[in-house]
Amino acid sequence: MRQAEGDLDGLVRQRIRALRVARGLSLEELAARTRFSQSSLSRIENGQRRLALDQLVVLARALDTTLDQLVETASDDVIINPTVEGAHGQLRWTMKGEPGMSVVRQRLTGPPPDNPARMRAHPGQEWLVVLSGVAVLLLGDRRYRVEANQAAQFPTMLPHAIGTAGRPCEILGIFDRDARRGHQQRNGRTRAGDDTSGG
Template identity: 35%
Template sequence: MDTSEDVLAGVGPRLRALRRARGATLAALANETGLTASTLSRLENGKLRPTLEQLLPLARAHGVPLDDLVAAPPTGDPRIHLRPVRRSGLVMVPLTRRAGGIQAYKVIYPPAGRTATRKPRTHVGYEWFYVLNGQVRFLLGEQEFLVGVGEAVEFDTRIPHWIGSADERPAELLTLFGAQGERAHLAPSRH
């Protein structure tokens, strides 16, 4: 792994290559960045250790992200490694890890008959779900719906509701939930 000295040592040649690729002189770059031509020359030759105050105007002048000047290592693993949560017979796999805002889950409902009693609940928020596999029995207020694969539902969670598998197979859903009442707005594609 590169040390900070290795990373900083590579800045000079990158700065020189960027300036030359633009066809800019040290004097022109000095006018553009507010740094002196002498400072720029010493940075390019590795005789001066670059500071953030010097690198920011250089990144702007060259039109590149600061990370490109220092050849920053790639960011950490972007994959989400969260553990499934088992609650009331459900398996909930969190798909987001940020606090607040809309949360995404894959929820697996056990086969019908293995679920606790159908007891509609209410809570603050707004929910959207999409059926990935199986069939879902969905109670909303006084209404009952059967929701199949490829169908989506959006509802205000302050209305009494209950969700469960409609048959002998588990039902798998992709669920978005916003505690503050955010709504999922999906626009149909326009071809």
């Protein structure tokens, strides 16, 4: 298998596990939804069993997502630097999006989780603008440092988490409808404006 295919295979397996955890499903519950055995699902998540297209279709349906979102790849242009406009030096970030987005101001006080199982995945697009300090964005197996006045845009189907690089930082989190819904489903335990974020 070529390197790019191997990377996508690993990413899809991360998403399957992250979505299962985000939905609050045990392996037993996902097995009941898919009619796969628990051991098969465990081997799929751990990379010990080959993934077939028909399995991905069943898993996507059981995890309340689509096949396209399950295999979506990240854009290389995650970090967005501002442009300065006008006599007063206004900062502008060019972001692609759609109407109906929500904005939440957050103060982050701790680093992102070191346990990949705590990273979250859900449909949608998310943006963050760092107002002060330095944020760390974990996106799949990549780690991004986002400094004050920088922004990041990423598909939330990638397992992700956000924290600080040391000192507390303040960010604006911007969510499209699907990402907001993913946060609302998860936020029975954690509100979107809490001190640390799983994204």
